[in-house]
Amino acid sequence: MPPRGWFRRHLALVIVGVCALALMFVVMLVGVVALLASDGTGGHDYEALANTDPSKFTVVDAAAWSAIQKDPDAAEGKRVVIFANIMQFDTATGSDTFMAGVGTYQPTEEYEFEMDTMFRGTPDALAKFKQDDVVRIYGQVAGAQEYDTLIGGRNTVPLIDIAKIENVGFADLKGDVKVGKVIRGEYGEITVELTVTNSAAKAMSYNIELSAKSSNGSKSVGRAYASTPKIEPGATLKVDADGFYDLPDGAKIQVDKVDRYEG
Numbered sequence: 001m002p003p004r005g006w007f008r009r010h011l012a013l014v015i016v017g018v019c020a021l022a023l024m025f026v027v028m029l030v031g032v033v034a035l036l037a038s039d040g041t042g043g044h045d046y047e048a049l050a051n052t053d054p055s056k057f058t059v060v061d062a063a064a065w066s067a068i069q070k071d072p073d074a075a076e077g078k079r080v081v082i083f084a085n086i087m088q089f090d091t092a093t094g095s096d097t098f099m100a101g102v103g104t105y106q107p108t109e110e111y112e113f114e115m116d117t118m119f120r121g122t123p124d125a126l127a128k129f130k131q132d133d134v135v136r137i138y139g140q141v142a143g144a145q146e147y148d149t150l151i152g153g154r155n156t157v158p159l160i161d162i163a164k165i166e167n168v169g170f171a172d173l174k175g176d177v178k179v180g181k182v183i184r185g186e187y188g189e190i191t192v193e194l195t196v197t198n199s200a201a202k203a204m205s206y207n208i209e210l211s212a213k214s215s216n217g218s219k220s221v222g223r224a225y226a227s228t229p230k231i232e233p234g235a236t237l238k239v240d241a242d243g244f245y246d247l248p249d250g251a252k253i254q255v256d257k258v259d260r261y262e263g
Contacts, residue, residue, distance in 0.1 A: 046121060046122050046125070046161065046162070046163075049140060049161060049162075049163040050125075050163050050164060052079070052163055054138060054164070056079055057079040057080060057081045057138045057139075057163070058078070058079060058080055058081065059080075059081045059104070060080045060081070060082060060104055061104055061201055061233075062104055062201055062202050064080075064104075065080075065082065065102070065103075065104050068080070068141060068158055069116065069117075069157075069158060072141060072143050072144040072145075072156075072157070072158035072159065073143045073144050075141045075143075075158070076141055076142060076143040077140065077141065078140070078141045079138070079139070079140050079141075079163070080138075080139060080140075080141065080160075081136065081137070081138050082102050082103070082104060082136075082137055082139070082160075083102070083103050083104070083105060083106050083107060083113075083134065083135070083136055083137070083168070084100035084101065084102045084103075084113070084117065084119065084134070084135050084136075084137055085100055085101045085107060085110055085112075085113050085132070085133075085134050085135075086098050086099075086100045086129065086130070086131050086132060086133045086134075086135065087099050087100055087101055087115040087131065087132075088100075088115070088131065089126075089129065089130060089131045090131065095123040095126065095127075096120060096121060096122060096123050096126065097118060097119065097120050098118075098119050098126070098129075098131075099115055099117070099118055099119075099157075100113075100115065100117055100119060100135075101113025101114050101115045101116065101117075102116060102117040103201070104201035104202070105171075105199065105200040105201040105202070105233075106134070106136070106168060106170070106171040106199070107134060107170060107171065108170050108171045108173055108259070108260060109170070110132075116157055116158075117157055117158050117159075117160060118145050118147065118157050118158070118159045118160070119137065119139065119159075119160050119161075119162055120142070120159060120160070120161050120162065121161070121162035121165065125162060125165065126162075126165070128167075129165065129167065133167050134167070134168055134169050134170050135165050135166060135167055135168060136165070136166050136168050137160065137162055137164070137165050138162075138163045138164040138165075139160040139161055139162050139163055140160065140161045140163060141158060141159070141160060141161075142159040142160065142161050143158075143159055144156050144157070144158065144159065145157055145158070145159035171199065173199070173206075173258035173259070173260060174255045174258055175199070176196055176197050176198065176199050176206070176258060176260075177194055177195070177196050177206075177208055177255050177258055178194065178195040178196075178197075179192060179193075179194060179210070179253055179254075179255065180192070180193035180194060180195060180238075181193045182247070182253065184247075188245050188246040189242070189244075189245060190222075190224070190242075190243075190244035190245060190246075190247050191240045191241070191242055192210060192224060192226075192240065192241040192242075192244065192253060193238060193240060193241075194208065194226055194238065194239050194240070194241055195236060195237075195238055196208070196228055196231060196236065196237050196238075196239060197231075197234070197235070197236045198231040198232065198233055198234060198235055198236075198237075198260075199234075200233060200260065201233050202233060202262065203230045203231065203232050203233065203262070204230065204231060204260040204261065204262060205227070205228055205229060205230050205231070205260065205261055205262075206226075206227065206228040206231070206258060206259070206260050207225075207226075207227050207258070207259045207260075207261075208225065208226040208227070208228075208239075208241065208255065208257070208258050209223065209224075209225055209255075209256045209257040209258075210223065210224045210225070210226070210241050210243075210244075210253055210254065210255055210256060211223050211224075211253070211254055211256045212224070212244055212247055212251045212252065212253045212254075213251065213252050213254075214248060214250075214251060214252075215248070215249070215250030215251065215252065217252060221247060221248060221251055222243065222244045222245060222247060222251075223243055223244075223256075224241040224242055224243030224244045224253075225241060225242070225243050226239050226240065226241035226242070227239075
């Protein structure tokens, strides 16, 4: 036992010790409550984000997305709609995070987007998605995120919290091309009028390949090709496809392949 009078001489010290223990208990209790409230998601209220009206998310154009990439912290809180091609979603990223190439339009090939953005969501929301999926994302900019690269460096990219994600796949550009009038020339040459609409969010040029089959569809009777100059986003251009010659009556013309590119 402490000597008589010890508590009286050290009363102030005892009070300070008791208060310190009480404060530590309160801090621990607040931490536990915060952890339970976050439901294991690091404090991000994904449920509230997921319930946000889709009209509150803006379909960004190339200029707006470029500004977000340059300064993600300045764009924190912005709600955007973008397309992404998932490039890394494995044990290194975890079940709640993935890296993706991002663009403002639905891509047709993997090369169209670079790997430049990190996305974050709940494991349940991301469970059915995998590497190489092409998705449309409704998300909120959370600022800049640094990560270690495979070659030992550091990189900084935008971080997006996911409100809604859907698998859309690569765009089928055949829908951008409509076959119009078939014009027969004096010497058997055939010209097919095409209407091309640019579905991308940036100016694109198109290469188009057509084929023709006999009226019953059993025999190929020729091929034709067309290309376009740059078409502005959402704009429409009429071009002619040439190459067919002496098509039989009733021949069926179809769009076989469409590529688009910047240039």
